[in-house]
Amino acid sequence: MIREQRFINDDWTFAYGEHPGAESEPPHPPRPEAARHDAAWYDIGLPHSFDLPDFREQRFYVGHGCYRRTVTINPEWTGQWIALEFLGVFQACEVFVNGRPVGRHEGGYTPFTVDISDAVVAGANEVFVRVDNLWNPRLAPRAGDYSFAGGIYRDVSLIVADRVRIDWYGIGVTTPDVGRERATVAASVEVVNDEPHPVQVDVAAVIADPGRTVAALPPVTRTIPARSRAVVELEGAVARPILWHPDQPHRYRLTASVSVEGTARDSQQTAFGIRSFEFTADRGFFLNGEHLDLHGVNVHQNRGGWGDAGTRASIRRDVAMVKDLGMNIIRGSHYPHHPFFAEECDRQGLLFWSELHFWGIGGEDVEGYWFASAYPVEEADEPAFEESLRRALREMVRTHRNHPSIVTWSIGNEAFFSDDKVIDKAKRLTGELVELARELDPTRPVAVGGAQRKGFDRLGDIAGYNGDGAELFHDPGIPNVVSEYHGVRGQGPGEYEVEWEHGVEVDYPWRSGKIFWCAFHYKSIADGAGLQGLADYWRRPRRPYHWYRERLRGIAPPEFPKPGWAVALRLSSDVDTIPTDGTGDVRIEVELVDTRGVRVVDDRAVTLTVVEGEGVFPSGRSITLAPETHSLWGGAGAIELRSYVPGVQRIRATADGLVPAELVAEAVGERKAPRARRLPPPAPSVAEPPRGQGKTSLAAYRPVSVSSAEPRFEGGNATSSGSGTFWRAANRDPGEWITAHLEFPYEISRIEVVFAEAPAHPWAVETSADGQRFEPLHRGEPGADSLSVHLDFPARPASRVRIAFPQQPIDIEEIRVY
Structure with missing residues (x-):
């Protein structure tokens, strides 16, 4: 049997919460006592996030979410290797099939498969996935400047393959020697034998350009023991290769195949490029x-x-x-x-x-x-x-x-x-x-x-x-x-x-x-x-x-829109068709235009509504783009629409006092029986993240900018605790300064400055909330302060702290901010 792989991004249901025991319940429970449970479930498609719609609010839902779907297994697939492929789930998940646990994965950014071969039957099978995005001290990342929203947020596929097959992502291709006249190509093919007896396999590969074969890698025969795997190495060459380069991103396609006694059992393809590269310490890349x-x-x-x-x-x-x-x-x-x-x-x-x-x-x-x-x-x-x-x-x-x-x-x-x-x-x-x-x-x-x-x-x-x-x-x-x-x-x-x-x-x-x-x-x-x-x-x-x-x-900028009075709306899109398998969408842009049809800066809120078809915005059947959410500015806004059901999608844009506009796109895919679909509400509210509980300086090891610095006495010394050195300005002139960047805005209430020498000249502490305008906080006079100065003050917003010297700079060992 040659493998089959298909997306199963459509027709999922979703519910917030952990729902213990729900993995054993059917999706449309016939029992009255389960009806209340089922009312919590909503129709969604993948990719999906716990936090929809996402208008870039700082807070996000942290907890559990559960997904379920019916997967149909063709009778001829039984006895084969059957798996679910997840390309990304944040960040821990348990997978069940027909109430039976089949896999667990931890880690929010990497693909994985779950073998469901022994859990499925011919016909309908119920898949249940419980996901959580709880902070976990034992799971990376423990920190980061990002949003750690949960969900099955990348594609999911069903894979069916022979019990003698090439493993998942089991082809590795390298090009050990690259020249303009000839390049060697090495392929490592990992072959799996799930049979209860040894098999002798023939592994071969060909390399193709569009429309032609450019090389055949000589086949290798190998005996693989029962229920085990082996890596088979193949090697060949491509004459006069087209080298991959940003200006010419040429790719070849390698197809590897596995045969047993002359019968093909599996085949996989992978694209690759032929290029060489080097990072050097003295000449660059x-x-x-x-x-x-x-x-x-x-x-x-x-x-x-x-x-x-x-x-x-x-x-x-x-x-x-x-x-x-x-x-x-x-x-x-x-x-x-x-x-x-x-x-x-x-x-x-x-x-x-x-x-x-x-x-x-x-x-x-x-x-x-x-x-x-x-x-x-x-x-x-x-x-x-x-x-x-x-x-x-x-x-x-x-x-x-x-x-x-x-x-x-x-x-x-x-x-x-x-x-x-x-x-x-x-x-x-x-x-x-x-x-x-x-x-x-x-x-x-x-x-x-x-x-x-x-x-x-x-x-x-x-x-x-x-x-x-x-x-x-x-x-x-x-x-x-x-x-x-x-x-x-x-x-x-x-x-x-x-x-x-x-x-x-x-x-x-x-x-x-x-x-x-x-x-x-x-x-x-x-x-x-x-x-x-x-x-x-x-x-x-x-x-x-x-x-x-x-x-x-060398492309000149467009003419930027000017303030004006809009009279109408205009809609445009990047494509006319949308695949219904969850891999595509249509990006819709709405503009506010004047009587000449020219876009003007008139930032009235605009609502986009699906008036025909089953397309969805991240908020459901409609979405409002507005200056308040920064989703509309400069007289325009944009959003992506998906559809998991084929048919005409008609979208209408409306705004107060403006002539509406409409746009039509076609969703293309497998026909489905119409049914009522329940779209989920916005994510539940969440608790505030911990703030003000840390005892670490907000400036520790952060970037520093300076007016000047002597070699070996750079500004970074002043935010490196216990570095044993300090910042010293290269010049002794008035106006020198050092600024600690907190990188993010904080409410600060304490600053400590540790001088490397007794202050013999005036100095000043200033803060900035936006990184542009600085406000005075404290002025120090010569001899009035010790080497270590602690300043406590009512909380003020700040993203930068600057020490300025109106007469002559003073060496600084450390700047701490809390």
């Missing part, structure tokens, strides 16, 4: 032997309305927007992304930095929520936590290894935000994960992202420096990238020109490149965070997006 300056963006996966639950079509658009900027690399911040994301990078021509979620956020360092130490502070939590990252790394590499766009596996981001008492353990684990990544894939270097503190930059093959790391590590003697730099902030259109910090505007020959923070606004647990996008949460380009595009591609 090279692709196919040619220097390439890397310039890219970080990308988070969540989005306006739908949160983490984006479709493949939305992923395709995200990658296309980065390509449109003229950039050439994406950092998948800060977790393994959907395998389709890497596939689109392959197809569209963008390099990809694939990252593990060993992740820190700093700040209050509070157990019980995602503000905690990146590495566990309790010894009992360490083994399970470490294993969760090893497991996720194996899953990431296995499912992403054939993508030519991926040029590094990154171990995480800013894991130095671990409690000082366990920092050595965090570094040891980072080193172990680096070694494991090298073992799993010797063909790619291993990066450590956000490695600008505590010596993490020396633990991998590539150092990724965030923020002030760009100026702290000049010519570090190892391959390096600026993995995050900032330049924009705020809602709405923003300023046109991007203002770079920390000297990233200089392209040093020893630096492989720089990666902007970030492509799109994102939802975060941190107040005021997530607003550094070149495009907003709804994927509408802001003005700095056009600045980058002009800089990198």
Whole structure:
């Protein structure tokens, strides 16, 4: 039997809560006593998030949610290997079939399968999945600047294959020798024998370009013992290969097959590219032997309305927007992304930095929520936590290894935000994960992202420096990238020109490149965070997006809309058809236009309603885009519509005093019998995250900017506790300053300044809520204060704290903020 795989994203029901015992109940319970239970269930499609609609509110639902669906098993499938494939569930789930437990998975970002072969019967089978997104001290990530919404937020498929087959993601392809005249291709094919007796298999593979076979890898015969597996190595060559490059993202397709006694038992395909690359310590990055300056963006996966639950079509658009900027690399911040994301990078021509979620956020360092130490502070939590990252790394590499766009596996981001008492353990684990990544894939270097503190930059093959790391590590003697730099902030259109910090505007020959923070606004647990996008949460380009595009591609910006009086609405969409399997959607944009049909800045709220068909917005049959939710600005807004039922979808836009507009799209897919569908309400309210409970300085190990600094006395010394050194200005002139960046807005009420010398000149403490305007807090006079100054004051909002010197700078050992 040749395998079959199909999406089962449609026709699920969902309910908030744990629902103990519900895994054994049928979906339409005939028993009266179960009727009350069934009333809590709603019709949904996948991908799905606990938090729909998602308007980027800081709070999110933390708890359980349950999913169920009927899956039909054809009689001819019985006796074969049958599995459910989940590409992403956040973050722990239990899977039941016909009331029987069949699998459990922990980890919110990596794909996995559940073998249901022995639990299903011919005909209807009931699948039940219980999911939770509870903070778990033993499961990564323990911290991060993001939103950790629960749900089955990526695709689910049903897979049927022979009992003698190629394992799930069981083909690995490498290109050991790459030249313009010839490239060798090596394929590792993992074959599974589920039969109760040994089998002799013939494993073969062919490599094809569209429409033609370019190479055949000589077959290998192997005997595999009963109920075991074996890896079969094949090798061949491609003559005059077309090398993969962002300007020519050419891919080949390898098809591997398994036969027993001349009968084909299984076949799988994988796409791959032929290229060579190198990160160097002194000359930057090279692709196919040619220097390439890397310039890219970080990308988070969540989005306006739908949160983490984006479709493949939305992923395709995200990658296309980065390509449109003229950039050439994406950092998948800060977790393994959907395998389709890497596939689109392959197809569209963008390099990809694939990252593990060993992740820190700093700040209050509070157990019980995602503000905690990146590495566990309790010894009992360490083994399970470490294993969760090893497991996720194996899953990431296995499912992403054939993508030519991926040029590094990154171990995480800013894991130095671990409690000082366990920092050595965090570094040891980072080193172990680096070694494991090298073992799993010797063909790619291993990066450590956000490695600008505590010596993490020396633990991998590539150092990724965030923020002030760009100026702290000049010519570090190892391959390096600026993995995050900032330049924009705020809602709405923003300023046109991007203002770079920390000297990233200089392209040093020893630096492989720089990666902007970030492509799109994102939802975060941190107040005021997530607003550094070149495009907003709804994927509408802001003005700095056009600045980058002009800089990198020479495309002049469009004429930006001006204030005016709208009289009508206009609707447009990116596509006319929607697949009903959950992989696609239609992106709808609404504009407010004047009598000439020109868009004007008239930000009246607009409501979009499905008036025909069974299409859904993240809020159901209608959604309102408004300035209050930042989903409409500059006279326009955008949202994505899905449909899991075929047919015409007619959408109407209305707003006070404006002529309505309509748009029609066609949902295409398998015909279904009509039935009443109950759409879920918004997510339940949730408790506030812990605030003000931490005892750690909010400035600890955060970025620092300075007016000047002597070599070896950089500003970063002043936020590194116990560093043994201090900040010293390079100049002794009036007006010198040092600023500690808290990175997120906090309500602060205490500042401590530790001088390295007795204050002999006036000094001042200032705070800024927006990073732009500073307000005075305290003025210190010569001789009036000791080396250590503690300032307590009524709480005030601040994201930065600046120490300024109106006459002459004073050396500072540490700045602490609470």
